[in-house]
Amino acid sequence: MTLYTQNLPRWKKEEVAEIKRSIEEHTLVGVVDMYGIPASQVQQIRRSLRGTARVKMARNTLIEHALSDLGGSVAALNEHATGQSALIFTNENPFKLFKLLEKTKTKMAAKPGETAPEDIVVPKGPTSFKPGPIVGELQQVGIPAAIEGGKVKIREAKTVVKEGETISKKVADALVKLGIKPMDVGLVLQAAYYRDTIFTPDLLAIDEEAYASNIVLAAQQAFNLSVNAVIPTRLTISAIIGKAVREARNVGVEASIYEKGVIDLIIGRAQQQMLAVALVAADHGFELDEATLKAASAATAAAPAAAEPAEEAKPAEEEKEEEKKEEEEESGMAGLGALFG
Template identity: 60%
Template sequence: MAVYTRHLPQWKRDEVEEVKKNVQEYALIGIIDMYGIPATQFQQIRRNLKKTTIIKVMRNTLIDHAFSELGGAYEGLKQHITGHSALIFTNDNPFKLFKSLEQTKTKRSAKAGEITPVDIVVAKGPTSFKPGPIVSELQQAGIPATIEGGKVKIRETKTIVKAGEAIDRKQVGILSKLGVKPMDVGIALNVAFYQDQMYLPDVLGVDEAEYYNRLVLAVQQAFNLSVNAAYPTAFTMEAILAKAFREARSLGIEAAIYEKDVIDGIIAKAYRQMNTIKVLVE
């Protein structure tokens, strides 16, 4: 492939060399999908990204050429080149890059034949529509509807298109009227190559709040296990000693062992028992 690319026109040769140069200068290279992004929004996204992040828009064939010349693991990136691909270079880690790109996304209405990335759910309840053909349109789109109080009402919450399915023309029309915008507009990260590893969106899309809550739960469970198993660590020694003291004191009281640290508890227990007997015999 390298022999072939030497015969590329100079401007194409320069494009490929620029990719190879950026690979050496930046810690991460990613393939992004820019499908459906208006030019003005794309320029705004570019401005909002860190100055150290570069987006390189170029032909897919040249991206392919560059990966072929780089060779090795870069060859595996070719399968993630789509119809509207571009390259992104940054020194951020892939998780930070994914999060920053997700924040650029907005919602838009669907077009007939597009694949929805999420379940499209229409909630039950009243609408602003007056009785008329809209009732039939809703029902044809799989949305149960009725007329109530002079308005059209959706009778039950309905998932009309599941994630990964195509949206047909009738569904597109009614979703537009309902103001449902299921499609994302923004840069999608197809793959990131960082420290000799490929990262895909299903790995990078971490729910930070959930991840934090799981870490907190794990720490709590580990702490409790250490205390209950009497496994001393720097973090649990104090709790283990406090638990041992409470248990020893309780044992001393129950067994009526006359020690200075438990005598008050023994007397208090005896006093309670005396009062109980007193109540029973009166």
């Protein structure tokens, strides 16, 4: 017991002792805001968190006593214990806890005097209301209501309250009548203490899909950089060698270097060029034998004129080899995707 708590009544000392014990028994303690949560929803939240996290409601002064008694970096949570605070204890990491608490939130109607968490927009379209005083009530708060086909209709979408502004009684009443529930009600994590570090919501609100996509994109860019800059790694060496083989083969074909693995491509290119010349000759009145004319026509139909010579007329073995190399490259990227995705 410290000097800070020795003058407290017995029941308060027991509360402080329980809070301190719970903090020491868990890897994470968080401060949550309980404002505006109905008792029925609190019980539902407790049930949904059972086995994962425990919520402890206590007076802010007792929370302050417990945290101050423990001292160290955990005492910084006192700065976040404002309003209708409670403590939450868990062995999960703060990112998982934040995600769990976000799932406990439900949409509720706005009350006069509350602050809009985001722009509140009344959508365009028909309503279920018949003509009556409702038209004037909606128009008074800036909602462009009119009567069409015997029903009240909102002529165009209208932002009635901007993020951060206070919701007036007239606006709140209009939103209730329109069935618009703009308020997220649930446990709001103010801060979490985990492994000697304080985590606030701005650090924990992560778009997981976008984050994973960025990691995969970075891995792909690193893979491409490694291949193009010829920086060999375990994942890129096959792609680098495959690229070098293809480039060397292209040089061999263009320079007519008669080596194994290149000679067939050189002959194939020469044959295609011969057939192209034969077709030009035929267009100028030269007669071709039937076999040559048929081969030239078939070659022209099969290969686009802009195709690169080094990529044409590949033997079956060469095609299989390149397919294998491409599969190896793809498997390398798939491995990166599995690692980061």
